[in-house]
Amino acid sequence: MRPTTKDLAKAAGVSLATVDRVLNGRSGVRQKTVDAVNEAITRIGFERNQVAATLARQRGYRFGFVVPRSGDEFLSVIIKHISEFAQASRAEMIQTKVIRIDDHDPHRAARTLSRLSADEYDGIAIMAPETPQIRDALYRMRERGIQTVAIVSNQQEEDGQSFVGIDNVAAGATAGRLMARFLGNRSGDILVLAETMQSRDSLERRLGFDRVLSPDYPHFHALPTLETHGYPDRTKLVLENAFAAHPDIIGLYIMGSEARVAIECARDLKPDGKLITIAHERTPSTEQALRDDTLDALINQDPGHIVRSAIRTLRAKCENRETLASQERIRIEILISENL
Amino acid sequence: MRPTTKDLAKAAGVSLATVDRVLNGRSGVRQKTVDAVNEAITRIGFERNQVAATLARQRGYRFGFVVPRSGDEFLSVIIKHISEFAQASRAEMIQTKVIRIDDHDPHRAARTLSRLSADEYDGIAIMAPETPQIRDALYRMRERGIQTVAIVSNQQEEDGQSFVGIDNVAAGATAGRLMARFLGNRSGDILVLAETMQSRDSLERRLGFDRVLSPDYPHFHALPTLETHGYPDRTKLVLENAFAAHPDIIGLYIMGSEARVAIECARDLKPDGKLITIAHERTPSTEQALRDDTLDALINQDPGHIVRSAIRTLRAKCENRETLASQERIRIEILISENL
DNA sequence: AAGTTTTTGAGGTACGCACCTCAAAATGAG
DNA sequence: CTCATTTTGAGGTGCGTACCTCAAAAACTT
Incomplete structure (x- = not known):
């Protein structure tokens, strides 16, 4: 016994x-x-006995997911998984809510965070770029006794701040290696596309990408990163200009999480199908692109896994436990049409 | 409320x-x-309220993992994850035991299964090839009120019998597509290695492999599957003969889960590094092979995920619940040295 | 030593459900 | 109708912990 x-x-x-x-x-x-x-x-x-402990608490656990108000396809997939898991874990006495913040105004965002009270939430998972305001707000939240975890985008490492997501340098390196291997012995230019290079994620991916391509494959030349700022029109324009200026583009690496427009444009501009294209994040449209061969590979971080891992991490913190490391490591998945 | x-x-x-x-x-x-x-x-x-229900049951859940007595590296990784998860879920009132069975004597194995009583186990996860004896024993176990789930190797589909593992046809197809893309425009023979072609898993992987290679890439020729029967000596011999008989072998696909010996042999026989090698299952040795470039890609099914998924599936059955499909789908992972 | 403050003990209630017993009520058979 | 059988109700106990109160004990202070 x-x-x-x-x-x-x-x-x-x-x-x-x-x-x-x-x-x-x-x-x-x-x-x-x-x-x-x-x-x-x-x-x-x-x-x-955690089962008895949870029952005796009278009010399971209340977690919140703080996510940007505006967002791309990837964000909606995340949100879908939040509500899916919330539904499934109601029977385990876990309540989960989604809280939207202004992603373009760090001050307003921080104010929203400061209003979250320990009477309402036991823990908060946040998906937001790293800014001083957010970092401070998170720090004060932990002081109020609310557990925190950053998802997808890493926040500065601090006591009590954990991160659930992938290593973006390694993700970029993975994309680079695949690009090189798929290109084989062909030589030419590689186009790299991002929403913005202000974000840490894009910087890291680019770093990893170059780290593989530059030393090992001198017959490829990766061009400077082009920024789309998330606008379809601009994406189109930027791509048209690039293809006009560089006639021997053989590869396209889309680092941002909104790949749909870029994939479509690239297909129209290079209809011969010789262009090797690699993008990030599985969404309905990137999945479709893989199936019809307009995309050669997809680097993915399982959004469902991220959501569940965030909740398990928060819960472990509330119960003052360690997590099971092997379960919480988010994998850098390589998807092709055969292993969807 | x-x-x-x-x-x-x-x-x-x-x-x-x-x-x-x-x-x-x-x-x-x-x-x-x-x-x-x-x-x-x-x-x-x-x-x-499952929390209260579990507490009131007085005796959490008792699950057993039935695995072969003899086994390869992959099996030991599985067992490591079983004990790891068992440890972590003790606080959730889940007890887990490992039960070894004779994998070469289906009758003895079935007898072991028949001795498992509902007084001792609420559910059993089994990793075993499909035989009539095993199938019967599982059927009777379910009649006794013990939930069952097959892991890694699929059992015949039956009422109340679920499966946690990958689609091996798709896994073979994934290997085939990668092999083709890594080989590029080179032409020649591809060697395919299995422990035995008696097993359903190997058959399915080969099927998927051919399904991609035969129609799309006529300049490759995949040779008939060679069997190693798990013996290092035989593996070596078979490979030596094959390389002697076919001078233009450019690819090697190792379907079995014991890849170490084959990888070493191939490296000795083709030291130029031009041989594209793809294997299954992440183990210490295949991981090392990826790092030092004697292996080009690894098709993996996360053993930790399989173990946890099996337990969640059994528990859901005990509680008469549905599982969360997106959480339980085991992915066909593609590993290269960058995304380990 | 007397008073103040800190620390500890004893006891209780509650959480939501499983599982048990026994008697009462409803139903069916002849 | 009576008797046997099936179905239902009322009530209880226990799981292991959280969280509460109040008084008693111990430890400091001056």
Whole structure:
């Protein structure tokens, strides 16, 4: 039989009330007593029964996902997975809400964050670019006793701040290696497209991409990153100009998460199908592009996995536990039409 | 507030005892009453609180993983993940044991299975090739009230029998497409290696491999599958003969899950590094081969994911729930040295 | 030593459900 | 109609923990 709090109290020579105080970090216990209880915990191998603990809390866990108000296809996939998992984990006493923030006004965003109270939320997962305002707001949130985790876009590493997502340098390197191998011995220019190079994600992907291409494959030349700023018109224009200026473009690497327009343009500009195209994030449109061969490979981070991992991470923090590392590592997936 | 069994009883106009009988499928309730309760469940949106239910059961869940007694590197990785997850889910009142069976004697294996009682196990995950004896034993296990799920190797589809693993035809096709794209415009022979072609997994992978290679790439020729039967010596011999007989071998596809020996041999026989090699399953040795470029790509099914998914699937069956499909689909992962 | 403050104990209630018993009510058979 | 059988209700207990109150004990302070 597994030892219970009762056994622990007996083993530590204290009362149930004191055990409770120590286990839940309440004040008013001498250090000496705390140590005695902790010693007893390891001695008898006590492990809190999380099922009973959750039931006794009366109010499971309340988590929030803070995401940008405006967004691309990838964001809607994320949100779909949030509500899907929220539905499925209601029976486990986990409540999940989506909170939208202004992604172009860091101050307003920070204000929204500052209004989130520990009475309403046990933990917050945030998907937002790194800015001083956001970083501060997150710091104060943790001080208020709300657990935090950053998803997709990394935030500065700090105590109590974890990250659920991929290593973008490695993702860029993966794209670079695939690009090179798919191109084989052909030589020419490679076009690199991003929404903006202001974002850390794009910078890192480009860094990884070049790190593979520059030293190992001198017969390719990756052109400077072109920025679309998320506008379809601009994307089209930029691509047209690039293809006109560089007649021997043989590869296209789309780093941003809104690849649809770029893929369509590239297909129209290079209809022979000789252009090797690699993009990020599985969405209905990139999936379709893979199937009809306008896209050669897709680098993906499973949005469902990210959402579930964020919730598990938050929950582990609330329960003062470690997560299972192998379960929480988000993989850099390579998708082709055969393994969709 | 979420409705409880009490609310449900009131809404259905019956007592708590009857609600309990219906919810847990006990006998002695008229169909008319069962229907009334079910109607009330949907009407008020009742959802059983699994946390409370698990606690009240007094004895969490007891699951067993039935795996072959003899095995390769992949199997040991699986077992490592079983104990890792078992450790982590003790706090959730889930107990997990590993049960070894004789993989070369289906009768003995079936006898071992027949001794597993519902008093000891709520569910069994089995990793075993499909044989009539095993299939029967699984059928009787389900009749005894033990939930079953097949992992890695599919069992015949039957009522109540689910499968956690990859589609091996698609996995073979993925390997085929990668092989072709990595080879580019070179032409020559491709060697295909398996432990045995008796197993369904190998057959399916070969099928998928050919399905991509034969129609789309006539300048490659995939040779008939060579069998190693898991013996290092034989693997070496078979490879030496093949390379001697076919001077223009440009690709090697290792379908079995014990790739170490084959990779080493191939490296010795074709030291120029021009041989494109693709294998299955991430293990310490295949991972190393990827890093030092003796392996070009790895097709992997995440063993940790399989283990966790099997347990979640069993648990969902015990609780008479659906699983979250997107979480349980095992992906066909493509690994190269950049996205390890 | 007397008073103040801090620390501890004893006891209780609650969470939502599983599982048990026994008697009462409803139903069916003859 | 009576008797046997089936179905239902009322009530209880327990799972292991959280969280609360109040008084008693221990530890400091001056």
